[in-house]
Amino acid sequence: TKDIDQVKSSLENRGVDVIGPIDMERENKKGHQLSWRLLYIANPDYRVKPPFFIEWDNSKKQNLAQIHNFNLSSFEIKEVIITSTQRET
Numbered sequence: 001t002k003d004i005d006q007v008k009s010s011l012e013n014r015g016v017d018v019i020g021p022i023d024m025e026r027e028n029k030k031g032h033q034l035s036w037r038l039l040y041i042a043n044p045d046y047r048v049k050p051p052f053f054i055e056w057d058n059s060k061k062q063n064l065a066q067i068h069n070f071n072l073s074s075f076e077i078k079e080v081i082i083t084s085t086q087r088e089t
Contacts, residue, residue, distance in 0.1 A: 001053050001054070001055050002055065003055070004020075004021045004037050004039050004053055004054075004055035005021065007039060007053050008020070008021060008039055011039075011041070016041060017041070017042035018039055018040060018041055018042055019039070019040040019041075019042050020037070020038055020039040020040055021037040021038060021039045021055070022037065022038050022039075022040075023035070023037055024036055024037070024038055034057075034058075035056075035057040036054055036055060036056045036057055037054070037055045037057075038052055038053070038054055039052060039053040039054075039055075040052045
């Protein structure tokens with residue numbers, strides 16, 4: 001997302017409990033500092049991991065430049081299979 005504070009506000013206005021945003025950072029193998037903010041959906045049922053939202057400090061253009069050499073020329077997801085021993089959850 002480009003505006004994690006707006007996402008937080010939107011979720012809270014819909015009655016969704018959230019955790020964050022939390023400022024995070026690390027240094028990659030090449031010594032470059034990476035930073036981002038994370039927003040989690042607070043879920044008391046820890047058997048199911050809800051989605052999270054991320055806002056990178058870099059612009060989209062900077063991020064794309066960093067991963068340019070890793071881009072696949074062709075990629076398609078044909079199927080997603082989810083299995084569970086706790087179907088109701």
